[in-house]
Amino acid sequence: MGYNCVVLVKQVPDTKRITGQAMNDDGTVNRAALPAIFNPEDLNALELALKIKDEFGGVVTVVTMGLPNATGVLREGLYRGADQAVLVTDRRCAASDTLATSYILSCAVKKLNPDIVLCGRQAIDGDTAQVGPQLAEKLELPQITYVEDLVSLEETSIKVKRNLGNGWQEVKSPLPAVLTVLDTANEPRVGRAKQMMKCKAAKCRMEIEAIAKEDDCIDVDATCEALDEKGLLIKQWDLDFLEADLQWCGRDGSPTKVHRIQSVVLAAMDTKDVEATQAGVDSMIHELIQDHTIG
């Protein structure tokens, strides 16, 4: 009995290596100035999927949404042991916020008909931790966040350990389910030498088209076919293929509006306990509205 695992991964700027030009004047991240890396917690999600495959068999598919250069993380996924890779790319995806992103990804995930969907808890560029939960809602699947360990897998159900920060919880859920995985869950394996040698040639169609523009000798269809035969063609899906409703994609599908961006220095010296009661929460929300943190 194997499991069909889909791992959602993201290429992010390496925010550990911040240099002078890391931010644009408008306060957004200057992605060109920072090296692109595999979002760290997505590696933990991939590792969990690979462990499931090692133990129970099945297939691991890595999926990312982005420009054609995002195939870097997909190849990286293949090096580490994923069986196939999917790039969701379409100009109409541009300016998607987390809600639109989760909608588009949900369309892609549906095509793959998975037993288990795994995401990192959050990406180090946006730090929202929203896409995983939103995706689960769109797919109408149970979600288990903050996963730290797999306890058991029994064909139609999964039991995992969640880390809630001040304790652990064991949760059982029917499958399919969406899991978001913590960096404390495991130590991601590195790329296998032989897999790297083989899969370094893996490309999506747009990448081959770009090469063909520079080199007339390259026949795009024939090259794609040859790569596909070797299992090295990265699947490339656009919104038409996903049959996505365009009003939920890109700018149109993104309710998030950036009001302003400011540099925040965390200087609070003391902490405040909020009672875990309705009154306590109400009072906290009131306070946050008062100081314009929310609202």
Added chain:
Amino acid sequence: MGNFYKDNDDIQFLFQHMDLNKVSRMQEEEFKHAAEFETAPEDETEAIQNYNMVLDSIGELSADFIAPRSEDVDREGNTLNEDGTVSYAAGIADALDALAKADVMGFTLPHRFGGLNFPNTVYSMAIEIVSRADASLMNIFGLQGIAETINFFADEDIKQNYLHDFASGKVTGAMVLTEPDAGSDLQACDLKAFQDDNGNWYLHGVKRFITNGCGEVLLVLARSEDRSGGLGLSLFVCDRGPTVTVRRLEDKLGIHGSPTCELFFDNTPCQLIGERQRGLVTYVMSLMNGARIGIAGQSMGIAEATYRVARDYAASREQFGVAIEKLPAVRDMMIEMKTSIEAGRALLYETSWIVDHEIGLNKIIDNSEDKDAVKAAKKELKFIKRLAGMLTPMSKYFCSEMSNTVSYDSIQILGGSGYMRDYACERHARDARITTIYEGTSQLQVVAAVRGVCGGTGEKYLAQLAAAEYGDNVKDLTAMLAEGTETLLECAKFAKGEGIEYMDLYGRQIVDIAIALIIGYYFCSQASSDVEMEVAVADSDQTVPMTKRKEVMARRYITRNADKIKTLAAEVMSGDRTTFKEYDALIGPVPEIA
């Protein structure tokens, strides 16, 4: 997420600076295997891309997986179980599993056995990176020369039997040479190899200080002939079955993750490697040369690791109101450490490159159908072989001594904290200590190297280095090196004239001069490199071209060495023989040990 390959500017620079094109072409025999094996590259570009990716992967594994376990490995050590089996420290077992899964346990083995067929130059880089994470792990990861020896010298069925398992990481090996009365002097080996009526071979006797003697595949040096000396010895391979007992695990100063075993062979069935009587003189010599390069890589890794702790401390520890690295004495130590690490790295990688060149020429001679190419290779091989024979002990000697100096200096930078087990420096110093001892002591490396220096190889190599192209920015430095070479040749001539004993007595001085000159040329070559790479400057957002930085380093290194060379030369040319003549009077009788 760390990466011990990517975070090391000097390795990154040398990876581009060294001529890996040539090495890859020779290693892949003009890329003739590309169609046959998935791991075989089509051209130089692909080969180098493969090397880079695998080093990247090892760098990540070393930083994120191996290094965090090294402290526990050191504390835990290995365990000799009641049933005679040995359990590795948990961190070593985990790391070996991870290395096997990363497909890097057959680093240099041919494609046809499932190996990566990478050159030694890249292997040395990998050994350094892994050793920086855990020096003791190198004793298993870095001794793939055991499999390589089988590949070079054993029959095809033995190769088929063992090499696939080595490459997949299913088995590890040990070189089983040392005995209680045969350490540096392996000719004194006494363990018996005998045949039954059907011609099957068996081993009987004791071996001591066997690194990873609990490994599954043992290469054993044994006396197969009824005669004394090296020609009575042959090399055998056997499995560690019920007739091989680990009698004890040594309790030792450092490299606690590496099990050092005493083995008893009780009529153990084995197979002969290659031909009888060539065990020591041909096979073990080859095996040892590979292992010496490995120890040099291990030494580099320890030095890099301990240097980084010291630098971090020197930059953050404040005394007298400033970071201690602002104090002249500490500043100077830091630069000396950094320079000697880059000096050692240059020597080790260039040596590995020459070894690859030697292996490549042998491949042409063995496999090429082009008669002219074979003839040219044979001609070239003569010198390259002698050069590898000189540079290998030089690398082992220089890097291991350097590693000890740097790890002691690191403790010194940390002061009292460095002496405590709270910091890794004390572990690095304990780990470094073995490097000048095993696989031939420094003293024996000097004896091997000085013969090359005085026998013409040194002169020819230095002439080749002097004739290479250098930038105008280092012309004054190459002139100083040329002057130093004159001094070296005078010393060599004088020492030879005084006899072999005198040459060995002043071997260290002669070899030190030769190494200083050779590394001086390497630094000049690096300063003249066409590799464009910017490296960060401390305490600023500025960067500086690596070549410029290397020029500064070359200038400091060569200028400072110029006077040292004169001093060393004066010692050699002194004719002082008190060491021989006055030993008894100066040393007195053997004292009682309380």
